[in-house]
Amino acid sequence: MAELLFWPALLLYGEAAVGYFGEVRRPGRAGRAATWGVRLGWLAQTALLAVQVARDDGFPWETWASSLSLFVWLVVSAYLIWGCRRPYRILGLVVMPLAVALLVVARAGGGTGSSGASHYSNLFLVVHVGLVLAAFAGFTLAAALSGLYIWQERRLRTRPATILRRQVPALATLDSLALRTVAWSVPLLTLGASVGLVRLVVRDDRLDALIAVTAVTWLVWCAYLGLRLLGGWTGRRAAYLALAGFVLVGVVRLALPVTHFA
Amino acid sequence: MHLVLVGTSHHHAPVELREQVALDGEDAQAFAARLAADGREAACLSTCNRTELYLAADDAEQAEHAAAAALVSLGPEVEPALYRLQDRAAAHHLFRVAAGLDSLVPGEGEILGQVRLAQELGTTGPLLDRLFRQALHSGRKVRAETAIGQSPASVSAAAAALAEQVFGSLAGRAIVLLGAGKVSEQAARNLRSRGAEITLVANSKTERARIEEQLVAADVVIASTNAPGAVLEAATVADALRSRKGRRLLLVDLAVPRDLDPAIADLDGCYLYDIDDLEGIVTETLSLRRREAERAEAIVAAEAKKFHEWHTSLDVVPAIASLRARAEEIREAELQKAESLLGRLDDSQRRAVEAVTAQIVNKLLHLPTVRMKEAAAAADGVLYAEAVRHLFGLGEDER
Numbered sequence: 240m241a242e243l244l245f246w247p248a249l250l251l252y253g254e255a256a257v258g259y260f261g262e263v264r265r266p267g268r269a270g271r272a273a274t275w276g277v278r279l280g281w282l283a284q285t286a287l288l289a290v291q292v293a294r295d296d297g298f299p300w301e302t303w304a305s306s307l308s309l310f311v312w313l314v315v316s317a318y319l320i321w322g323c324r325r326p327y328r329i330l331g332l333v334v335m336p337l338a339v340a341l342l343v344v345a346r347a348g349g350g351t352g353s354s355g356a357s358h359y360s361n362l363f364l365v366v367h368v369g370l371v372l373a374a375f376a377g378f379t380l381a382a383a384l385s386g387l388y389i390w391q392e393r394r395l396r397t398r399p400a401t402i403l404r405r406q407v408p409a410l411a412t413l414d415s416l417a418l419r420t421v422a423w424s425v426p427l428l429t430l431g432a433s434v435g436l437v438r439l440v441v442r443d444d445r446l447d448a449l450i451a452v453t454a455v456t457w458l459v460w461c462a463y464l465g466l467r468l469l470g471g472w473t474g475r476r477a478a479y480l481a482l483a484g485f486v487l488v489g490v491v492r493l494a495l496p497v498t499h500f501a
Numbered sequence: 502m503h504l505v506l507v508g509t510s511h512h513h514a515p516v517e518l519r520e521q522v523a524l525d526g527e528d529a530q531a532f533a534a535r536l537a538a539d540g541r542e543a544a545c546l547s548t549c550n551r552t553e554l555y556l557a558a559d560d561a562e563q564a565e566h567a568a569a570a571a572l573v574s575l576g577p578e579v580e581p582a583l584y585r586l587q588d589r590a591a592a593h594h595l596f597r598v599a600a601g602l603d604s605l606v607p608g609e610g611e612i613l614g615q616v617r618l619a620q621e622l623g624t625t626g627p628l629l630d631r632l633f634r635q636a637l638h639s640g641r642k643v644r645a646e647t648a649i650g651q652s653p654a655s656v657s658a659a660a661a662a663l664a665e666q667v668f669g670s671l672a673g674r675a676i677v678l679l680g681a682g683k684v685s686e687q688a689a690r691n692l693r694s695r696g697a698e699i700t701l702v703a704n705s706k707t708e709r710a711r712i713e714e715q716l717v718a719a720d721v722v723i724a725s726t727n728a729p730g731a732v733l734e735a736a737t738v739a740d741a742l743r744s745r746k747g748r749r750l751l752l753v754d755l756a757v758p759r760d761l762d763p764a765i766a767d768l769d770g771c772y773l774y775d776i777d778d779l780e781g782i783v784t785e786t787l788s789l790r791r792r793e794a795e796r797a798e799a800i801v802a803a804e805a806k807k808f809h810e811w812h813t814s815l816d817v818v819p820a821i822a823s824l825r826a827r828a829e830e831i832r833e834a835e836l837q838k839a840e841s842l843l844g845r846l847d848d849s850q851r852r853a854v855e856a857v858t859a860q861i862v863n864k865l866l867h868l869p870t871v872r873m874k875e876a877a878a879a880a881d882g883v884l885y886a887e888a889v890r891h892l893f894g895l896g897e898d899e900r
Contacts, residue, residue: 266648395666395772400781403652403662404789409669410749473747474770 244287249342251280252315256335262328266405270328277322277335281315284342288312304348306368310492311341313376318383321416326408333383344493363438370431371453375488377424378460382485384417385478392475414474417481418467425460432457449491456487502628502815503561506591507568507583508546508553511605514582521576522552530622536571537624543568544623544633546598548615550605555595555619557628561587588812592632593805599640600801601650607790608649608797613640628815632808639804646800649793652786656779657687659786660753663779664692664721667751667772672696677719679703679712679733680726684755688723697721716741722752724760735764742768753779809878816882817873823895824869828862 258273288309291300300309318334321327391407408416432453439446463480466472472480509522524532529545532554536543541564542557554572558564565585573580586594594603599616601608620633644650653659661671668674674697678689681702689699701707701715705726716722716738726732738750747770754761754775766773836843836858843851869889876885890896 391666395663396766398774398778400778400785402666403659403782403786406651407666409665410667412669471746474749 244283244290245342245346248280248283248287249339249346251276251283252335252339252342255280255331256339259328259331259335263332263405270325273331273335274323274328277315277319277331281312281319284308284312284315300364300368300372302349304345306372307341307348307492308345309368310372310376311338311345313373314338314341314379317376317380317420326406329405329407330383330387333386334380337379363434367431367435367438370427371435372431374424374428374431375492377420377427378456378481378484378488381417381420381424382481382488384413384420385481385485388413388417388478389475389482392478410474414477417478418464421460421463421467421481425457425464428453428457428460452487452491456484456491459484459487502557502559503564504588504591504628504632504812505556505558505561505564505568506553506586506594507556507565507572508551509572509579509582509584510551510553510603512603513584514579518576518579518582519550519552522572522579523547523549524552524575526618526622529619532571533623536567539567542624542626542629544619544625544629546595546616546619548612551598551603553595553598555591555623555629555632557626557632589805589809592636592808592812593801595632595636596639596801596805596808597798599636600643600797601640602643602794602797602801606654606787607794608644608647609654610644610650613637613644616640628812631811635804635808639801642804643797643800647793647796649790649797652789654783654787654790655687656684656755656776656783657691659779659782660688660723660755660774661691661695663753663772663774663782664697664751665695667749668720670696673698674720675700675715675718676721676723677701677703677712677715679722679724679760680728680756682725682755685723685725685753688753688755692721713737713741717744719750720748722750722761723755724753725755726760728756728760729758731762732760733762733765735762735768738762738765738771739768742770745770755779810874813877813882814874815877817877817886820886820889820895821870821873824889824893825866827893827895828866832858832862 253276255273255276258269258276261269262273291305300306314334315338318330322331322334387407388410391413392410394402395410435450438444439450459480463477463484466480467477509519511519524545524547529547533543533545536545536554536556539558544555546553546555552572554568556564556568565587569580569583569585572583595616597603599613601610601612604612616633617637620630620637623629623633625633653662664671664674671692672695674692676689676692676697676699678685678699678701681704693699697720700718701711703712703715705728712733716733722733724732733752738752742750750771752761752765752771752773754773757776759775761773761775763773763775765771836855843854846854873882873885873889876882
């Protein structure tokens with residue numbers, strides 16, 4: 240069943256990614272088709288995750304590959320909040336190819352199948368893995384918004400005659416949405432990581448590279464919030480900082496999971 | 502019933518002629534009422550670019566003559582600049598007008614409201630009501646399905662659109678005007694219509710300190726003075742930026758020679774546009790509108806075709822109605838004749854007989870009905886209607 244649901248989700252996300260490229264060339268139908276691709280793909284992936292939960296009778300995303308699949312779902316969910324609105328469609332150009340690539344990696348690592356019985360409690364996994372992944376999904380979206388900000392800001396500075404041809408969210412809107420997304424995500428990461436740390440101390444486990452880099456990531460995003468709320472940072476500087484934070488999220492999600500999940 | 506259009510527009514008449522036949526709301530209403538006096542329907546569409554009279558009448562020639570005479574009575578010189586269209590061409594013209602395809606700036610949105618007003622003030626009946634309703638629907642559809650009306654078509658609208666690209670909602674945003682030329686006033690009006698507020702209109706007598714003070718709080722600066730050199734230096738703006746806590750500032754320079762130091766564009770958080778930038782944007786958006794106009798024409802043609810099919814079907818509707826009435830009359834009469842036999846049937850059997858006979862009549866008349874409507878769409882409707890009346894003796898009893 241999970242196998243049957245994986246392919247529609249992947250194909251629909253793929254269709255959305257292609258559709259968003261079409262939207263750049265000629266705004267209109269391609270963008271609408273892409274948005275429907277995201278919606279239906281998200282439904283298919285939601286069903287896939289539900290099947291995994293039912294089959295494993297608990298929290299089935301404790302391996303790095305399966306958690307990657309959940310991460311993709313969270314990113315797409317967060318994107319869906321705004322992505323259906325026309326000015327934000329262009330964000331899909333970043334989010335959907337990323338979702339397709341990560342979903343393929345998750346499947347290659349066995350993340351869309353059964354993970355077997357877990358030796359952790361479901362509550363711990365939901366709070367630790369669930370919240371950390373939700374926070375990372377938020378950071379990913381904030382980074383996409385920041386990337387769009389930098390692109391749009393450069394266009395406004397270079398003053399091309401085509402500046403009004405494409406509907407893009409206003410700079411002020413992108414800036415404040417990125418801030419709000421990070422403001423929601425930092426507490427989630429704080430809580431999720433704290434639960435993991437408590438367990439680490441209680442069980443007297445060792446720190447690993449992923450925990451260390453996650454701590455650095457948390458610091459960077461806290462600095463982002465602090466600089467924006469207290470230091471008066473806005474615009475381009477804040478957007479570049481968000482992109483730097485996202486690089487760390489990428490390292491945590493893709494390069495180091497083996498050290499943690501092993 | 503025929504549809505007749507007589508009018509003139511910016512394509513055919515210069516402003517000196519158009520102003521002779523321009524009508525305000527009250528006059529347009531009275532004009533339409535006067536033309537509709539002989540049992541006709543009439544509506545008058547009068548804008549700064551056109552004055553057009555739409556009439557629905559049985560005698561097209563007479564209606565056209567009356568409309569032309571009415572316009573000529575307003576300004577005799579307008580006669581050679583009048584165009585006259587009938588039926589399909591007249592409907593197609595109004596559909597194009599409502600879609601903004603006949604406007605000076607393709608896709609401009611004001612015309613939809615003007616067409617709606619013409620309908621409201623007109624003395625309309627079934628034909629003109631349907632015509633105007635479908636024209637408005639077609640205009641809205643064009644705007645929804647194409648990008649023809651989305652981009653600004655003037656320098657002032659482009660400035661407002663740029664401000665929205667920077668700030669999103671303009672509600673409560675502060676505008677500083679340096680000088681008050683015609684274009685900058687239009688730009689300010691555009692911004693104000695979106696909720697922005699003018700906090701300072703500076704002229705040559707305004708104190709420098711006051712300008713610098715307002716610069717700290719401003720979101721948009723529009724400059725259009727006659728000064729021979731820059732009135733706002735990059736250093737002044739840089740000073741103001743220090744107190745602005747990273748807030749963005751859009752500066753629009755509409756003056757030649759320029760009022761704003763070009764080096765302002767290099768300052769962080771400042772977006773500077775001069776008149777060439779804005780004209781470049783408008784040229785580009787107008788070319789986009791023209792490209793979109795091709796798609797819009799296809800939508801308009803399809804909608805006008807639907808109206809034409811409905812209009813021509815009016816020729817055969819009375820004949821179809823008479824034919825069906827005659828068939829129903831015969832069916833009921835035959836059932837009456839068979840009453841002695843049917844009396845023995847119970848209620849459900851009687852209902853079955855009723856249903857079967859009605860179905861036979863419907864099936865027999867279905868194809869002729871469809872064929873007559875098709876013939877009407879191909880302009881043969883009147884011939885077919887006459888043939889049906891003759892073959893079935895419709896209307897002979899009344900003679």
